[in-house]
Amino acid sequence: MSDLQLVPGNSLRTATPEEGRQLAVKLARLIIKLTQPDAEIRQRQRAIYADDPRMLIAIGQTVAAEFATIAAANDYWRTPPVVP
Amino acid sequence: MSDLQLVPGNSLRTATPEEGRQLAVKLARLIIKLTQPDAEIRQRQRAIYADDPRMLIAIGQTVAAEFATIAAANDYWRTPPVVP
Amino acid sequence: MSDLQLVPGNSLRTATPEEGRQLAVKLARLIIKLTQPDAEIRQRQRAIYADDPRMLIAIGQTVAAEFATIAAANDYWRTPPVVP
Amino acid sequence: MSDLQLVPGNSLRTATPEEGRQLAVKLARLIIKLTQPDAEIRQRQRAIYADDPRMLIAIGQTVAAEFATIAAANDYWRTPPVVP
Amino acid sequence: MSDLQLVPGNSLRTATPEEGRQLAVKLARLIIKLTQPDAEIRQRQRAIYADDPRMLIAIGQTVAAEFATIAAANDYWRTPPVVP
Amino acid sequence: MSDLQLVPGNSLRTATPEEGRQLAVKLARLIIKLTQPDAEIRQRQRAIYADDPRMLIAIGQTVAAEFATIAAANDYWRTPPVVP
Numbered sequence: 001m002s003d004l005q006l007v008p009g010n011s012l013r014t015a016t017p018e019e020g021r022q023l024a025v026k027l028a029r030l031i032i033k034l035t036q037p038d039a040e041i042r043q044r045q046r047a048i049y050a051d052d053p054r055m056l057i058a059i060g061q062t063v064a065a066e067f068a069t070i071a072a073a074n075d076y077w078r079t080p081p082v083v084p
Numbered sequence: 085m086s087d088l089q090l091v092p093g094n095s096l097r098t099a100t101p102e103e104g105r106q107l108a109v110k111l112a113r114l115i116i117k118l119t120q121p122d123a124e125i126r127q128r129q130r131a132i133y134a135d136d137p138r139m140l141i142a143i144g145q146t147v148a149a150e151f152a153t154i155a156a157a158n159d160y161w162r163t164p165p166v167v168p
Numbered sequence: 169m170s171d172l173q174l175v176p177g178n179s180l181r182t183a184t185p186e187e188g189r190q191l192a193v194k195l196a197r198l199i200i201k202l203t204q205p206d207a208e209i210r211q212r213q214r215a216i217y218a219d220d221p222r223m224l225i226a227i228g229q230t231v232a233a234e235f236a237t238i239a240a241a242n243d244y245w246r247t248p249p250v251v252p
Numbered sequence: 253m254s255d256l257q258l259v260p261g262n263s264l265r266t267a268t269p270e271e272g273r274q275l276a277v278k279l280a281r282l283i284i285k286l287t288q289p290d291a292e293i294r295q296r297q298r299a300i301y302a303d304d305p306r307m308l309i310a311i312g313q314t315v316a317a318e319f320a321t322i323a324a325a326n327d328y329w330r331t332p333p334v335v336p
Numbered sequence: 337m338s339d340l341q342l343v344p345g346n347s348l349r350t351a352t353p354e355e356g357r358q359l360a361v362k363l364a365r366l367i368i369k370l371t372q373p374d375a376e377i378r379q380r381q382r383a384i385y386a387d388d389p390r391m392l393i394a395i396g397q398t399v400a401a402e403f404a405t406i407a408a409a410n411d412y413w414r415t416p417p418v419v420p
Numbered sequence: 421m422s423d424l425q426l427v428p429g430n431s432l433r434t435a436t437p438e439e440g441r442q443l444a445v446k447l448a449r450l451i452i453k454l455t456q457p458d459a460e461i462r463q464r465q466r467a468i469y470a471d472d473p474r475m476l477i478a479i480g481q482t483v484a485a486e487f488a489t490i491a492a493a494n495d496y497w498r499t500p501p502v503v504p
Contacts, residue, residue: 006441012496021090021111025118027441027487031480034445036470045473050120053129057142058477060115064149065484067111073496076096076157105174105195109202134204137213141226144199148233151195160180160241189258189279193286218288221297225310228283232317235279244264244325273342273363277370302372305381309394312367316401319363328348328409357426357447361454386456389465393478396451400485403447412432412493 002037006030012073020074024067028059086121090114096157104158108151112143170205174198180241188242192235196227254289258282264325272326276319280311338373342366348409356410360403364395422457426450432493440494444487448479 007027014020036042049055071077091111098104120126133139155161175195182188204210217223239245259279266272288294301307323329343363350356372378385391407413427447434440456462469475491497 005438006445007437010436010438012437012491016094017091017096018089018094025090025115028480028484031445031483032476035466035476035479041471045476046119048473049477051125052473053132053136053139054142055473055477056116056119056129057133057139057146058474058481059119060112060146061142061149062477062480062484063115064112064146064153065481065488068149068153069484069488069491069496071096071153071157073491073498076153078097078157100178101175101180102173102178109174109199130203135209137216137220137223138226140200140203140213141217141223141230143203144196144230145226145233147199148196148230148237152233152237155180155237155241160237162241184262185259185264186257186262193258193283214287219293221300221304221307222310224284224287224297225301225307225314227287228280228314229310229317231283232280232314232321236317236321239264239321239325244321246325268346269343269348270341270346277342277367298371303377305384305388305391306394308368308371308381309385309391309398311371312364312398313394313401315367316364316398316405320401320405323348323405323409328405330409352430353427353432354425354430361426361451382455387461389468389472389475390478392452392455392465393469393475393482395455396448396482397478397485399451400448400482400489404485404489407432407489407493412489414493 002034004030004034004037006034012070014070014074017071017077020070020077021063021067024063024070027066027070028062086118088114088118088121090118096154098154098158101155101161104154104161105147105151108147108154111150111154112146170202172198172202172205174202180238182238182242185239185245188238188245189231189235192231192238195234195238196230254286256282256286256289258286264322266322266326269323269329272322272329273315273319276315276322279318279322280314338370340366340370340373342370348406350406350410353407353413356406356413357399357403360399360406363402363406364398422454424450424454424457426454432490434490434494437491437497440490440497441483441487444483444490447486447490448482 008023008030012023014023032045033042036045049059092107092114096107098107116129117126120129133143176191176198180191182191200213201210204213217227260275260282264275266275285294288297301311344359344366348359350359368381369378372381385395428443428450432443434443452465453462456465469479
């Protein structure tokens with residue numbers, strides 16, 4: 001497999017829900033990067049996503065799925081975060 | 085990444101299921117906003133969603149997924165809510 | 169956001185699985201109503217759903233997702249329900 | 253809402269995984285029946301599903317989702333079933 | 337309903353993750369068999385799946401969903417398996 | 421069924437989230453390999469995935485689903501990993 005790092009920081013723990021959400025977006029993007037490694041093509045594709053309502057929704061579903069896992073990993077940020 | 089706040093209030097806790105559901109809708113919309121930052125284009129796209137049964141259903145699937153996480157984060161509002 | 173109530177009764181608790189399933193259907197429909205507030209258009213769209221096997225399946229997926237959350241919220245109705 | 257019963261037996265408990273799987277199929281079909289109440293049209297649609305690989309897969313996804321909930325409701329049939 | 341057995345062995349317990357994964361594939365295929373009982377047609381459809389990247393991905397999503405349930409049923413094979 | 425191994429190492433346990441993510445990608449690819457065993461055709465299909473934004477998103481959804489299971493199996497890597 002490519003040596004692209006798929007989990008930034010190699011951890012699912014984040015200090016806050018906001019950071020967890022950003023991690024979810026990154027995880028989703030990194031899978032796209034793994035499958036389409038060419039940065040220029042990805043740049044062009046991002047314009048396609050942004051203009052297609054159907055794809056925007058599908059991206060939202062992906063992020064929701066990644067976030068579900070990250071939220072569970074952080075016990076939904078119920079307890080005060082421990083600095084990793 | 086953009087400096088758009090992705091989790092309003094930076095918390096998944098809400099006082100009631102109704103507020104949890106509204107948060108789910110907001111989370112879903114904010115990912116769309118992140119991917120398509122142009123407000124005018126999003127306004128046009130919302131008209132497209134609203135007229136396309138297939139997209140309406142897909143939006144429903146996204147909200148359902150976001151809500152599942154929020155509901156778990158609030159222990160399904162089983163216990164009386166603590167004001168955050 | 170619209171002032172449409174998204175969770176009827178503002179609770180995920182139901183007395184029985186049957187009522188939980190009906191709530192799942194309502195939750196799914198209310199997101200469609202939120203996105204397409206025009207009752208007449210929704211009426212026309214419902215005829216489109218009903219005639220398109222692909223959409224019927226997609227609606228089923230949405231209800232399944234909503235129901236998963238409601239069932240968990242009710243501890244799968246394992247214990248006798250407490251009247252809410 | 254229609255008076256169609258959406259959860260046969262009004263219970264998610266089944267004696268075995270096999271019965272749980274059959275219940276998952278029924279739950280999925282009942283949502284289709286709720287949305288398309290005409291038996292003759294549903295009959296025609298079933299022929300369409302059966303011939304379209306894409307729809308067959310989508311039906312499989314719906315059943316998988318329903319089954320996940322039913323399996324959790326039965327604690328994955330780990331303990332000997334109690335006759336309901 | 338058809339008398340096709342939907343859960344081989346009528347159990348979600350498997351000795352290993354590998355066997356759990358194979359069971360997930362079987363569960364997914366059996367729902368297709370239930371909806372399309374004609375073996376010859378299914379054979380033709382399998383060729384269609386195999387050549388269509390979109391369907392290959394969708395099959396992967398179905399198996400992932402089935403496997404999630406099976407893995408939970410086996411407590412993720414954390415503890416040494418008990419021969420069923 | 422084919423004698424292709426579907427779970428590398430026959431375990432869902434990994435030392436880190438990064439390795440868990442890589443396993444998720446592998447699990448997803450192995451289902452595609454099971455359904456389309458011809459390496460040359462898969463190679464051609466991978467070029468198709470990489471150029472189609474919609475498929476890239478769908479692959480992301482599959483990996484997210486596989487990763488959810490793997491993350492749960494590893495208790496979200498909360499506790500220091502035990503070398504398997």
